Amino acid sequence: MTAITExxxxxxxxxxxxxxxxxxxxxxxxxxxxxxxxxVKLDALPEAVRTLYYDHDGWLSTMxxxxxxxLNGSFGVYYVLSMEGAEKCHVVxxxxxxxxxxxxxxxxxxVPAAVWYEREVRDMFGLHPVGLPDERRLVLPDDWPEALYxxxxxxxxxxxxPEPTADNETYKFVNDSKVETTxxxxxxxxxxxxxxxxxxxxxxxxDIIDADYRMFYVHRGMEKLxxxxxGYNEVTFLADRVCGIxxxxxxxxxxxxxxxxxxxxxxARGQAIRSILLETERxxxxxxxxxxxxxxxxxxxxxxxxxxxxxxxMTLAEMxxxxxxxxxxxxxxxxxxxxxxxxxxxxxxxxxELRTEVKRLIDIxxxxxxxxxxxxxVGRLDPQIARDxxxxxxxxxxxxxRRDTRADHPFAGYKLIDTPVHTETGCDxxxxxxxxxxxxxxxxxxxxxxxxxxxxxxxxxxxxxYRPHQFALGFTEAPRGEDMHWSMTGDNQKLxxxxxxxxxxxxxxxxxxxxxxxxxxxxxxxxxSIDPCYSCTDRVTIIDVNKAxxxxxxYKEMERYCRDRTDSPLP
Amino acid sequence: xxxxxxxxFRTGEATVKYPFAPAEVSKDFRGKPEHDSVSCIACAACTxxxxxxxxxxxxxxxxxxxxxxxxxxxxxxxGRCEEACPTGAIKLSADFELAVARKEDxxxxxxxxxxxCRSCGEPLAPAKEVAYVADLIxxxxxxxxxxxxxxxxxxxxxxxxxxxDVEQVASLGIERQLENRR
Numbered sequence: 001m002t003a004i005t006e007x008x009x010x011x012x013x014x015x016x017x018x019x020x021x022x023x024x025x026x027x028x029x030x031x032x033x034x035x036x037x038x039x040v041k042l043d044a045l046p047e048a049v050r051t052l053y054y055d056h057d058g059w060l061s062t063m064x065x066x067x068x069x070x071l072n073g074s075f076g077v078y079y080v081l082s083m084e085g086a087e088k089c090h091v092v093x094x095x096x097x098x099x100x101x102x103x104x105x106x107x108x109x110x111v112p113a114a115v116w117y118e119r120e121v122r123d124m125f126g127l128h129p130v131g132l133p134d135e136r137r138l139v140l141p142d143d144w145p146e147a148l149y150x151x152x153x154x155x156x157x158x159x160x161x162p163e164p165t166a167d168n169e170t171y172k173f174v175n176d177s178k179v180e181t182t183x184x185x186x187x188x189x190x191x192x193x194x195x196x197x198x199x200x201x202x203x204x205x206x207d208i209i210d211a212d213y214r215m216f217y218v219h220r221g222m223e224k225l226x227x228x229x230x231g232y233n234e235v236t237f238l239a240d241r242v243c244g245i246x247x248x249x250x251x252x253x254x255x256x257x258x259x260x261x262x263x264x265x266x267x268a269r270g271q272a273i274r275s276i277l278l279e280t281e282r283x284x285x286x287x288x289x290x291x292x293x294x295x296x297x298x299x300x301x302x303x304x305x306x307x308x309x310x311x312x313x314m315t316l317a318e319m320x321x322x323x324x325x326x327x328x329x330x331x332x333x334x335x336x337x338x339x340x341x342x343x344x345x346x347x348x349x350x351x352x353e354l355r356t357e358v359k360r361l362i363d364i365x366x367x368x369x370x371x372x373x374x375x376x377x378v379g380r381l382d383p384q385i386a387r388d389x390x391x392x393x394x395x396x397x398x399x400x401x402r403r404d405t406r407a408d409h410p411f412a413g414y415k416l417i418d419t420p421v422h423t424e425t426g427c428d429x430x431x432x433x434x435x436x437x438x439x440x441x442x443x444x445x446x447x448x449x450x451x452x453x454x455x456x457x458x459x460x461x462x463x464x465x466y467r468p469h470q471f472a473l474g475f476t477e478a479p480r481g482e483d484m485h486w487s488m489t490g491d492n493q494k495l496x497x498x499x500x501x502x503x504x505x506x507x508x509x510x511x512x513x514x515x516x517x518x519x520x521x522x523x524x525x526x527x528x529s530i531d532p533c534y535s536c537t538d539r540v541t542i543i544d545v546n547k548a549x550x551x552x553x554x555y556k557e558m559e560r561y562c563r564d565r566t567d568s569p570l571p
Numbered sequence: 572x573x574x575x576x577x578x579x580f581r582t583g584e585a586t587v588k589y590p591f592a593p594a595e596v597s598k599d600f601r602g603k604p605e606h607d608s609v610s611c612i613a614c615a616a617c618t619x620x621x622x623x624x625x626x627x628x629x630x631x632x633x634x635x636x637x638x639x640x641x642x643x644x645x646x647x648x649x650g651r652c653e654e655a656c657p658t659g660a661i662k663l664s665a666d667f668e669l670a671v672a673r674k675e676d677x678x679x680x681x682x683x684x685x686x687x688c689r690s691c692g693e694p695l696a697p698a699k700e701v702a703y704v705a706d707l708i709x710x711x712x713x714x715x716x717x718x719x720x721x722x723x724x725x726x727x728x729x730x731x732x733x734x735x736d737v738e739q740v741a742s743l744g745i746e747r748q749l750e751n752r753r
Contacts, residue, residue, distance in 0.1 A: 237622040322599045
């Protein structure tokens with residue numbers, strides 16, 4: 001472990017926890033000056049996480065399962081908490097689970113945000129969360145062989161794909177409504193799309209009473225792939241491909257997780273360039289979502305205009321990185337390309353053009369008569385639900401919570417500037433849209449600021465030695481919210497474990513609450529407002545509770561209804 | 572509504588003539604990697620650097636050849652090969668139109684001859700790689716004799732080198748010297 005010279009941030013939380021729960025904390029390890037991992041006794045795990053979460057302004061960023069049997073004879077679970085109280089830092093609560101008894105007390109009853117993570121760790125590692133209210137599989141298909149846990153080191157080759165045994169899904173969708181409802185299934189597959197999800201809307205007439213959904217139809221097994229087949233430096237390119245919109249944010253998060261683990265000091269210029277590119281990515285991503293919001297509210301001319309202007313952001317990325325989408329700019333230790341004087345000038349020119357053009361388009365959008373009517377008060381995310389489930393990005397900021405990784409835990413070039421954070425209290429689609437608008441203009445300002453006084457010097461350092469079994473967090477604020485990566489280095493220049501959590505993962509669980517109480521024609525709009533790397537949900541099954549009838553409606557039809565709001569497709 | 576109309580008129584035609592006119596790409600665009608088999612020495616540095624294993628090397632001892640290949644279907648256009656190449660034999664071009672009618676056409680190959688070990692005659696390494704190293708040696712060696720000796724070493728297979736070492740050590744007669752000293 002490299003010596004940490006800066007003063008430690010976050011010690012007070014651990015001290016408070018030790019006082020509240022004497023003898024529960026077994027070990028305390030610091031990865032960086034503001035990242036600590038504490039090992040607690042297994043039965044103290046739920047209370048330790050709850051204390052940090054609710055008593056000390058913690059938010060659950062991710063949870064990592066790890067098969068450490070070859071290292072210390074146990075499985076590990078790591079609950080990553082982003083501490084956003086007086087001291088901003090990350091505290092990771094770790095508990096060791098014995099090999100012969102692979103179960104642990106579930107945290108979900110105390111902290112609901114843990115629900116998806118615990119379902120996933122049971123699927124992937126066979127670690128049973130005792131007391132978890134939701135016993136269904138999350139990631140694995142329904143007919144995946146029992147007792148085959150993909151991420152255990154001794155379970156399977158990364159290329160193994162069991163044959164499907166059933167044609168139909170047996171997944172049990174949950175409906176909490178008290179009245180009788182009709183089911184509207186939406187999804188799961190579309191022949192031309194790569195991001196399927198299956199939604200079930202439980203409706204009474206036109207009103208959504210409850211909703212359930214399942215994702216992971218296209219789980220790509222990236223974590224297993226990275227651990228088995230790729231070298232640690234190649235994974236930056238794989239991380240670029242986690243998302244088709246905000247892949248660079250993942251690449252930076254991954255690279256900084258390894259840099260944090262090995263104590264690598266990335267040159268300031270490399271850091272600034274990373275931030276410039278992250279903001280470039282935000283430009284095109286937010287324009288995409290603003291375009292989609294137009295599309296879903298039936299304002300297709302606006303959609304076309306936003307996508308026309310978005311092309312300038314794509315050109316900007318192409319000029320700076322050599323590619324419109326997969327930037328391939330990161331290596332462990334910095335970036336691969338510098339920004340030259342001439343590129344700087346063209347960037348400033350494009351930024352100026354984007355500012356004037358988007359200003360005009362926003363003006364048009366906001367003065368479109370029925371826009372506000374479609375988005376105001378629709379898809380409400382209650383601030384308390386947001387507090388319980390730790391959503392991220394514009395979704396949580398739209399419900400009044402001031403959370404932005406760039407400001408809370410400055411990384412890369414954000415250490416050099418002050419990042420403004422926008423919040424809205426409307427809790428609706430309008431709030432989320434307004435936040436994206438404000439952030440778009442912030443991004444332009446950040447790019448200008450960083451280009452104006454970019455630190456000089458190298459952009460990449462190779463001055464480090466790769467050491468096995470070091471771990472740390474890496475994080476970025478992607479356009480959709482915080483991306484959180486946890487990496488543990490391994491032997492042979494490979495990773496021992498790579499845990500990658502995309503921002504939308506934290507936003508899916510709250511969607512259910514956002515859908516409740518709205519009408520079916522708003523469903524695509526609400527789903528679009530969390531800006532999921534858009535799941536092309538193909539069909540919707542609508543189940544009318546009162547009539548006990550079910551009808552499957554094509555997604556196209558559903559989307560048409562959302563835009564036109566005439567000729568209801570319901571039976 | 573009027574604002575939108577004004578924007579539409581201001582914009583005019585937003586589309587381009589592609590594919591009927593060429594599409595411009597940025598100056599340092601990362602497109603199709605072009606391989607120059609003349610300057611390539613088949614050292615396999617690109618094979619190791621390539622994250623998706625699009626570049627591969629296959630050695631056929633029987634035929635005494637080594638085949639370099641790239642599959643443009645697997646390539647992610649990251650340009651790590653270009654960075655790794657010691658001779659500048661692979662460069663990313665601005666070409667992005669890679670569609671082909673048959674899958675096999677996505678793969679490009681180059682076959683290199685293997686040099687034989689000076690001592691045993693077994694295939695050793697690509698002839699061009701051995702020649703490349705031999706050329707470099709002149710720059711490092713102080714005397715022509717030393718250069719000749721090192722060149723010979725480079726063209727010898729590890730197995731033979733080991734054998735020669737043993738023989739050399741034996742010929743020094745360490746045992747005898749030890750005896751004498753006693």
